[in-house]
Amino acid sequence: MFEKFEKLPDDPILGILTSYRNDDNPKKIDLSVGVYKNEDGLTPIFDAVKKAETKKLSEETSKTYTSIEGDPVFCEFIQRLVLGDDHVVIKEKRSGAVSTPGGSGALRVAGEVINGWKPGANLWVSTPSWPNHIPLLSTAGLTVKEYPYYDGINHVIKTDEMLTQISKLTKDDILLLHACCHNPSGADLDFETWKEITTLAQKNGFTPFVDCAYQGLGLGLDADVEGLRYMASHLPELIIAYSCSKNFGLYRERVGSTIIITENPATTDAAWTHMKSVARRLYSVPPAHGAIIVGMILGDKELKNSWKAELDQMQQNINTLRGLFTESIQTKSENRDFNFVKSQRGMFSILGLTVEQVIQLREEFSIYMVNNSRINIAGVSATNIDYLADSIATVL
Numbered sequence: 255m256f257e258k259f260e261k262l263p264d265d266p267i268l269g270i271l272t273s274y275r276n277d278d279n280p281k282k283i284d285l286s287v288g289v290y291k292n293e294d295g296l297t298p299i300f301d302a303v304k305k306a307e308t309k310k311l312s313e314e315t316s317k318t319y320t321s322i323e324g325d326p327v328f329c330e331f332i333q334r335l336v337l338g339d340d341h342v343v344i345k346e347k348r349s350g351a352v353s354t355p356g357g358s359g360a361l362r363v364a365g366e367v368i369n370g371w372k373p374g375a376n377l378w379v380s381t382p383s384w385p386n387h388i389p390l391l392s393t394a395g396l397t398v399k400e401y402p403y404y405d406g407i408n409h410v411i412k413t414d415e416m417l418t419q420i421s422k423l424t425k426d427d428i429l430l431l432h433a434c435c436h437n438p439s440g441a442d443l444d445f446e447t448w449k450e451i452t453t454l455a456q457k458n459g460f461t462p463f464v465d466c467a468y469q470g471l472g473l474g475l476d477a478d479v480e481g482l483r484y485m486a487s488h489l490p491e492l493i494i495a496y497s498c499s500k501n502f503g504l505y506r507e508r509v510g511s512t513i514i515i516t517e518n519p520a521t522t523d524a525a526w527t528h529m530k531s532v533a534r535r536l537y538s539v540p541p542a543h544g545a546i547i548v549g550m551i552l553g554d555k556e557l558k559n560s561w562k563a564e565l566d567q568m569q570q571n572i573n574t575l576r577g578l579f580t581e582s583i584q585t586k587s588e589n590r591d592f593n594f595v596k597s598q599r600g601m602f603s604i605l606g607l608t609v610e611q612v613i614q615l616r617e618e619f620s621i622y623m624v625n626n627s628r629i630n631i632a633g634v635s636a637t638n639i640d641y642l643a644d645s646i647a648t649v650l
């Protein structure tokens with residue numbers, strides 16, 4: 255059997271991290287994978303996470319299975335975090351959640367549930383999108399189609415083209431949106447556009463599916479999900495894939511959630527059994543450690559405030575770095591306009607370099623970014639910013 259296998263190419267994002275780790279140039283810079291880094295290039299553990307973890311370890315008495323849906327406290331609080339305690343959907347008990355192995359697990363559970371509803375259903379994905387969206391969701395059986403989203407030359411969202419395409423979707427279509435911090439472009443929909451898409455969904459009956467992987471890292475915990483919450487309060491149905499990797503720094507613990515909103519508590523209950531059936535088939539029960547930590551933080555006033563303060567600081571640091579990076583690169587590459595980087599949100603922006611320039615940066619300067627020139631802004635620091643800007647100016 256295995257003699258027929260040919261070696262596959264490296265993963266377009268995680269593969270670059272491996273090359274970076276193997277590079278012994280002391281000046282190397284990693285701008286590839288979307289992880290937050292502090293000034294020293296480290297990805298710290300949140301204080302609130304450490305405290306909750308210590309408490310959990312001292313109190314837990316068993317490692318027996320959780321249930322298929324995972325920790326119930328986590329499932330309850332994660333819906334409240336994304337929708338807000340006072341949201342009509344929460345009050346009317348129209349949402350249900352399962353805990354999943356990270357945001358990828360959340361996407362896959364949602365994808366399988368959608369495919370159970372309509373095998374091979376159309377899933378509309380933005381161009382560009384997180385490169386794993388397409389393989390992850392098409393292998394769940396969905397037919398992936400793309401809608402125009404980002405103009406990489408002018409660095410703006412193609413709002414008109416996008417809305418024209420979306421206006422053609424019908425009740426047989428699913429529309430994948432990014433709640434905030436669009437990956438890879440950093441260009442987010444404004445509130446008016448969220449409202450327009452909601453109106454189209456009301457009129458034509460397609461179902462939005464929102465990938466929410468960066469809540470709190472764009473403009474803030476509430477502002478980042480303003481569009482999502484509006485949609486949830488105006489539409490009968492919505493699907494959310496949530497990730498706690500970035501905003502709780504729990505990357506390797508694999509903490510995420512699939513949340514389904516339906517028309518009434520009875521249909522939600524039924525949809526929830528489908529999520530559980532998919533989970534059982536795919537991985538049986540989700541990892542518990544990180545989810546329990548998130549539940550403990552969200553359920554404890556002191557821990558929650560500490561987590562929020564740290565997250566706010568990270569968000570501010572990212573936005574400060576956006577300003578510093580733009581200033582630095584702009585002085586060194588006067589012929590190009592990089593001001594768009596300053597106004598984008600979250601960890602990513604696409605610089606607009608050619609693949610050849612990206613490879614030159616990697617091979618000659620040990621600067622690692624994704625081939626489409628997506629950079630993780632959090633990888634920039636006061637120590638590397640000059641070297642980075644000089645190197646980019648050289649390849650330009």
Ligand code: LMR
Binds near residue numbers: 288384386437
């Ligand atoms: C990224 O886009 O860098 C992150 O979401 C990590 C990943 O799994 O690709």
